[in-house]
Every structure is written in C-alpha cells, then in structure tokens.
Amino acid sequence: MEKEKLVIISTVGNDNPEKATLPFVLATACQSLDTDVVMFLQSSAVVLAKKGEAEYIKADGLVPLKELLDTFMEMEGALYLCSPCIKERGISMDEVIDGANVAAAGTLASEVMSAKSVVTY
Numbered sequence: 001m002e003k004e005k006l007v008i009i010s011t012v013g014n015d016n017p018e019k020a021t022l023p024f025v026l027a028t029a030c031q032s033l034d035t036d037v038v039m040f041l042q043s044s045a046v047v048l049a050k051k052g053e054a055e056y057i058k059a060d061g062l063v064p065l066k067e068l069l070d071t072f073m074e075m076e077g078a079l080y081l082c083s084p085c086i087k088e089r090g091i092s093m094d095e096v097i098d099g100a101n102v103a104a105a106g107t108l109a110s111e112v113m114s115a116k117s118v119v120t121y
Helices: 017-032 043-049 065-074 083-088 105-114
Strands: 005-010 036-041 078-082 100-103 117-120
Touching (some): 005 017, 017 065, 036 043, 036 105, 043 083, 078 083, 078 105, 100 105
Parallel strands (some): 036 078
C-alpha cells in the first residue's frame, strides 16, 4: 500500500519565527504518522535552508526550527527550494543544507497533483 503524501508550501522566512516554524511542526507530526512529506520553500522562506540560519529561529512555545528541520531531514522529508527565489536572494547551493534540492514550478505542480493534501503557510 502506498503511503499518503502531504505537500507543504511555506513562504515565510526569518521575519516571522512562528509562521516559519509551524510548517515544520506539521511536517514532522505527519512524518511520525508514516506520511511522506514534501516541503517547498518559496519567497522569503528559502533563507531558512541556508546553513546556520535555522539555529536563529525560535518561536515561543514551539520546538526550535533547527531541531524540527533536522528531524524533517532525518525522517527523509523532501525539501525543495524555489529556484527563482534563491536566485533573487543570491543564495548558492553551497550555502544550503545538505539534502535540499532546487526546483521550479513544474516540480511543484507535479508534487501537488500527486499529493492527497496540500497546506500553504
């Protein structure tokens, strides 16, 4: 039997620690329920995948983003960064965490169409 798949699209970066963290709270909770999770970071959210950046994101009452991001990756979550968004911000692939991939709209469309559910932050 094929696993359920959830796609999460996040557009919030380090300017709002709570909204930047919540997608990863949902992602890791779903992973613990044996769901495949695909996370797309778009707009300012792409900065969250820069090496060292997540360590500075802590929202009151939530697990620190670095811990959630590490758990997400360890549980084989798929992390995609919007290619135009990282280009706009001058982020190169050697600056991002291991396991992150760059993708454009075609990949996002394919993932969305094959998922049971999609959540946007």
